[in-house]
Amino acid sequence: MLEKVNRRYFLRSAGVAAATGAFIMGCTLDDHNLPGEVVDLGTGDIGILNYAYALEQLEAAFYTQVMMSPYAGMTDEEKTILTDIMYHEIVHRQFFKAALGAAAIKGLTPNFDGIDFNSRASVLGAAKLFEDTGVQAYNGAGNLIENVNYLLIAGKIVSVEARHAAAIRDLLNPNSADFSGDDVVDPMTGFDKAVKPGVILPAVQPFVKNTISGSGLPQ
Template sequence: MEKLPKDTTDISQLLTGKESAALGRRVFLRYLGATAAAGVALSACHNEIDDTVARGAGRAGDVIDLGDIGYSDVGVLNYAYALEQLEAAFYTQVMMTPYSGINGYELAQLRDIRDHEISHRELFKAALGSAAIPGLTPNFSSINFGSRASVLGTARVFEAIGVSAYNGAGNLIKNGDYLLLAGKIVSVEARHTAIISEMLNPMTSSFAGNDIVAPSTGLGEARTPEEVLTLVRPFVQETINGKNARR
């Protein structure tokens, strides 16, 4: 079995939250520069803003209603934005308080995943503009960030939920540019699921697992917004509500 690299990373030299957020904004600006059609789509999306959408900073106990997800792309984007907020907050905490015994390989992988999730979060935040839901308040009280098993087990759950959420929401996206963007993001989330699964169970065939990829079809799991929100509510202090629009 190949030995993992020795941990030579200085925790104090990791990217700060502000630096990672700036990275996300730069990625978004590059995306807009490379895809002119996306800029037009963003303007159209802003025209769909419902004045009842919550604005400002979220607080514990608040209710955030995403409405009928699929009625407009604003609802779908806010749905994805909520999930990316949760993942970005989780990995930021993981990097701030690395679990006991973490090695250089694991640290590097989790740092990369954190930066990906922050980039995704900032991408949706910039795309939504004033239509974005408030910043969510995570509730990670059930997670032991000092435990490798707890952190990686939770990471795998979050990534699997994220993949199933994008798979389940694809048919609700009306704008082709957003559908392309979602496809690019879900492929990254699937890679996260695979590497975390491998870290949990090295030298086995569980890089994804039958609970994520159906062995009979080779297809990934797809969940409805209601199913996904039920799974993530325990990890957010605000109450997030949403449902599928009839199409």
């Protein structure tokens, strides 16, 4: 079992230093869809990249809100971990925006009305949902990507998302085996779940005010 101090700082190894945080926070989505507007992700690799971009937008917006209004009693350890995760998600979001260029969907409008940002249980419960969903989404979309370079990047990002998921689970249930619980990792194969876009998109739709259409993606 890792020592507490190591758990506290392990996310730093992903290479997002605090010194770049102010710059990253300035990277905003200039063009947003209106609430209720249908957002079509597209088809092929562009559709898959927009799919990942949409999920990263949601996660980046969530963690930004968390750190703008920390929940009551947030410890220094929790603040360190959640801040690092926020930076990672913003970097992921900006990567997909740059990679897609003119083909990128507009900025989504999050709907976090069901999350009590002053409640540790509510925030970490939502974080667990987002991170577990993100890992399953990347795993489920990997075999749909044709460009090997995009596949390589997706593989790198999903490994970071899995670290996030494990960190959040450890905050919720310290020093347990929940970081790789049977609900996310098949105990017989040792593989994480892989879920297709047709299942993921309806699951995240309640957290977005726009209507996300993945009709052009394999379901």
